[in-house]
Amino acid sequence: MGTLLIRPPGHRRDIALRPAATAMVWVGEGHPHETIAVPGVALADGDVLVAVEMSTICGSDVHTVQGRRSAPTPLVLGHESVGRVIATGDAGATAVDGAPLRIGDRVVWSVTISCRSCDRCLQGLSQKCRTLGKYGHDRVGVHGDLTGAFASHVQLRDGTAIVRVPEALSAAVLAPASCATATAWAAVARAGRDRDLDGSAMRIHGAGLVGLSAAAIAVEHGATVEVLDPNPGRRALAARFGAGPLDREPDVVIEASGHAVAEALEGVAVGGTVVLVGSVFPSDPVPLDAESIVRRLVTVAGIHNYTGQELADAVAFLAGRGRAYPFADAVGAVRPLLDIDAALVEAAGREAPLRVGLVPGR
Ligand SMILES: [Zn+2]
Numbered sequence: 446m447g448t449l450l451i452r453p454p455g456h457r458r459d460i461a462l463r464p465a466a467t468a469m470v471w472v473g474e475g476h477p478h479e480t481i482a483v484p485g486v487a488l489a490d491g492d493v494l495v496a497v498e499m500s501t502i503c504g505s506d507v508h509t510v511q512g513r514r515s516a517p518t519p520l521v522l523g524h525e526s527v528g529r530v531i532a533t534g535d536a537g538a539t540a541v542d543g544a545p546l547r548i549g550d551r552v553v554w555s556v557t558i559s560c561r562s563c564d565r566c567l568q569g570l571s572q573k574c575r576t577l578g579k580y581g582h583d584r585v586g587v588h589g590d591l592t593g594a595f596a597s598h599v600q601l602r603d604g605t606a607i608v609r610v611p612e613a614l615s616a617a618v619l620a621p622a623s624c625a626t627a628t629a630w631a632a633v634a635r636a637g638r639d640r641d642l643d644g645s646a647m648r649i650h651g652a653g654l655v656g657l658s659a660a661a662i663a664v665e666h667g668a669t670v671e672v673l674d675p676n677p678g679r680r681a682l683a684a685r686f687g688a689g690p691l692d693r694e695p696d697v698v699i700e701a702s703g704h705a706v707a708e709a710l711e712g713v714a715v716g717g718t719v720v721l722v723g724s725v726f727p728s729d730p731v732p733l734d735a736e737s738i739v740r741r742l743v744t745v746a747g748i749h750n751y752t753g754q755e756l757a758d759a760v761a762f763l764a765g766r767g768r769a770y771p772f773a774d775a776v777g778a779v780r781p782l783l784d785i786d787a788a789l790v791e792a793a794g795r796e797a798p799l800r801v802g803l804v805p806g807r
């Protein structure tokens with residue numbers, strides 16, 4: 446009996462893990478996760494090995510396990526985490542701010558892995574790299590097993606945007622930074638490219654964590670923000686993230702629900718900007734009234750994921766003015782990593798908290 450180890454090419458540094466790392470492998474719809482033990486990893490020169498402190502379940506993880514979004518299996522899901530650097534490859538690695546990463550640094554990291562050299566990366570579209578990798582999205586295999594957040598450790602590959610985070614912020618605030626908060630930051634920043642947000646009126650469709658985060662970020666940029674959501678509990682939460690009524694047509698509409706694209710396009714003021722960020726799952730096509738968009742001088746922009754700098758900016762917001770908002774309350778339940786199947790059911794429930802957290806056993 447032998448074991449075939451698939452070892453990627455190139456120079457590697459072997460790291461033994463005692464006890465072994467644990468990863469929860471999703472093998473397909475309707476099957477429970479399988480727990481695997483990973484006794485060691487081979488770090489490439491620019492890799493970083495992180496021990497997970499907490500991961501959170503994003504809506505896209507729920508969609509995947511429900512079979513509403515295709516994904517290659519076997520797969521370690523999850524792309525929202527905070528953790529601590531426990532090893533680096535021989536070349537070391539640097540954070541987004543250019544400072545070298547050290548053992549013990551507490552970090553968050555981008556969902557995307559980019560080459561930094563293709564035409565898109567050089568244009569600043571690193572989240573659309575020609576050879577893009579994504580944590581929690583790629584089949585386990587050539588890049589090892591520790592490729593998603595639903596694990597005790599994640600092997601961060603060269604090309605990941607890594608941001609050092611303050612010890613004072615709770616894991617519940619930090620874990621969602623690498624999806625919800627950074628995406629919200631990117632959406633608000635996109636609107637801010639068209640106009641000064643200070644004094645602007647903004648409508649946000651959808652009081653999920655992206656919409657709520659965008660509300661707080663926009664309010665801190667001087668906007669008056671309204672959040673629309675069919676759920677009264679979520680609307681009440683939106684008020685705590687700075688939302689209130691608008692007294693005029695919105696200059697900016699951020700569609701973060703995926704269900705209100707037509708309303709977003711119709712509702713924006715003349716000369717306004719609509720930022721679409723919620724339509725990340727297959728849905729029915731929306732009729733586009735091109736004449737109306739033309740005559741009203743409307744700008745429509747799509748936002749998907751974010752750049753490394755936007756992740757760093759989102760973390761700086763959470764560590765600064767974002768402290769005035771109840772980001773920590775987004776994680777309404779914390780479960781052991783091994784209870785992932787029950788946690789995913791909980792996250793899919795009608796009255797689910799914004800996020801369910803998962804913590805590895807120690
Ligand atoms: Zn996500």
Ligand SMILES: [Zn+2]
Pocket residue numbers: 559560561562563564565566567571573574575576
């Ligand atoms: Zn690239």
